[in-house]
Amino acid sequence: MRPAEPAKKLRPARTTATRQRLFDASMELIGERGAAGVTVDEIAAAAGVSxxxxxYNFGSKSDLIAQLLRHGVDILKARLMGAPDGGTGQDPLLAMEAMIGQAMxxxxxxxxxxxxxxxENWRTPSEWQGTFTLLRAELLAVISEAVENVAKAYPVDPSVSRGSLETAIFGACFVVGLDRQTYNPERTRNQSVAAIMAIMRGYVIQQPAPQG
Amino acid sequence: MRPAEPAKKLRPARTTATRQRLFDASMELIGERGAAGVTVDEIAAAAGVSxxxxxYNFGSKSDLIAQLLRHGVDILKARLMGAPDGGTGQDPLLAMEAMIGQAMxxxxxxxxxxxxxxxENWRTPSEWQGTFTLLRAELLAVISEAVENVAKAYPVDPSVSRGSLETAIFGACFVVGLDRQTYNPERTRNQSVAAIMAIMRGYVIQQPAPQG
DNA sequence: CTATTCAAACTGACCAGTCAGTTCAAATAG
DNA sequence: CTATTTGAACTGACTGGTCAGTTTGAATAG
Structure with missing residues (x-):
């Protein structure tokens, strides 16, 4: 038998460990060489599995990758929402900074x-189009809430589209993080956070031009 | 004969046109489905060529892509440097805004x-590692100069690493541009520019609100 | 006893790169 | 002005290899 959804509750004993190993192995390989550049045989070998x-566990290579995306987003979301003092009545700008730190x-x-x-995110007709749309919305919602809190506590520039701003922050986190690892390992985590936080400081209204 | 460098001066008649068609076709296909997801046969067919x-024109699929990257960067660089009033003594913040507009x-x-x-940019051992390092540096140099001009004309936050800031702007341009096309076509060019410019406004030091 | 894993063979499709041969425009010769 | 030559540009069938996905039957573990 090859179930579309392997029994999740019934026998998670070996299965859970196997899936975790497959997640780890494919995350590594696919991140390095791209989804199309890695073979299922390689993934299996790297996970020490046939x-x-x-x-048996995933119906296809495509499904494996879709679940891999979901897996990673769950981790990232948990980190972002679990940032120290994300919710309580602290300074929303500090909360934002903590969140970006978590992202880095x-x-x-x-x-x-x-x-x-x-x-894979911006491929036009992609096998994972729907997956990306969903996951992207989940992550943006977390960011959106943090930005919202800032906008409640500070005067912000109303001419800046909230959505575009959130997109810029979201994207900057990925790009700055990747660039640091690939091209500028000497840059510190805090430098990266500070650069991204410049977006927020620019969003908060600086005293309007002394016109009145 | 199959020259490594097809005669550029002698017989550029057909070759130039052919290369341009191959650039156009492969840019389109590879952008949609990724470098590994497109076959040379498809590229040839789309370009109306065998x-x-x-x-004959490019030694390998890999070379074709490397030259494609160079081609695109040349265009982008020309746009960025040709932004209205990029050099003259105008307000550097406005020049910056014009440049980001060109990028969008x-x-x-x-x-x-x-x-x-x-x-392909952040793949760890990539066939185009060297190509990317070089091209990235060229583009960042253009951005760097614009940021430098701002820093000369305005007081800026010295605690923000210039390099990280430039990376954030660079990355945000790509991500915001792509996101607009893929997920938010209703957003305007100017909204996108404004969101990215928030980084610069956050970099420029705001005086503490004077009595008022 | 059943869910899970294994190993290995198999298929059908696909693909990068090669090569022997063809086209064509310009150069040269008559 | 016509015929011939030359070689860069181009063609497309072919090769050797790879890969996703399937199947099977036996082993193992809960």
Whole structure:
């Protein structure tokens, strides 16, 4: 039997471990060489598992990758929402800074996921179009809330589209994180956070031109 | 004979046109489905040329892509440097805004190039590692100069690493441009520019609100 | 006893790169 | 002005290899 959805609750004993190994192995390989550049045989070998097991647990290479994306986003979301004092009544700008710090840590810890994301995200008709749309919305919602809190506590520039701003922050996190790992390993986490936070400081209204 | 460098001066008649058609076709296809996802046969067919011609003009699929990257960067660089009043003594912040506007126009006009760039840029051992390092440096140099001009004309936050800031701007241009095309076509060019410019406004030091 | 994993063979499609041969425009010769 | 030559540009069938996905039957573990 090859179930479309392998029993998740019934026998998670071996399965859970196997899936985790497959996630780890494919995250690494796919991040390095791209989804199309990695073979199922390689993934199986790297996970120390037979090829048949991959097809038993995931129906196809495509499904494996879709679930890999979901897996990574769950981790990232948890980090962003778990940023110290994300919710309580602290300074929203500090909360924002903590959140971006968490994002940078995530990019450093899972660079392969970040590469997978930026590699496949904007492909026009992609097998994972729907997956990306959904996951992107989930992540943006977290960012949106943090920006919203800033906008409630500070005067912000109303001429700046909130959505575009969130997109810029979202994208900058990935790009700055990846660039640091690839081209500028000497840059510190805090430098990266500060550069991205410049977006927020520019969004908060500076005293209007002394016209009145 | 199959020259490594096809006669550039002697018989550029057909060759130039052929190469341009191959650039156009492969930019489109590779942007959509990724470098590994497109076959040389497809590229040849889309360019209305035989497969052999591809190998006659470019030594390999890999070379074709490397030259494609160079081609696109040349166009982008020309746009950025040609931004209205990029050099003269105008307000550097306005010059910066014009440059980012040019970048957004480029992303809208050559979305496939932008996708190719973000797809392959951060792969760890990539065939085009050297190519990317070089081209990236060229583009960053243009941005760097514009930021430098701002820093000369305005007081800026010295605690922000110039390099990280430039990276953030560079990356934000690609991501915001691509996101607009893929997920938010209703957003305007100017909204995108404004969101990215928030980085610069956050970099320029705001005086503490004077009595008022 | 059943869910899971294994190993290995198999298929059918696909693909990068090659090569022997063809086209064509310009140069040269008559 | 016509005929011939030359070689860059181009062609497309072919090769050797790869890969996703399937199947099978046996082993192992909960």
């Amino acid at each position: 090829k048949g097991t991959v097809y 840590d995530f990019m450093a810890e899972y660079p392969s996921f970040a590469r997978l994301w930026v590699s | 497969k052999g011609t591809v190998y 126009d480029f992303m809208a006009e050559y979305p496939s190039f932008a996708r190719l760039w973000v797809s």
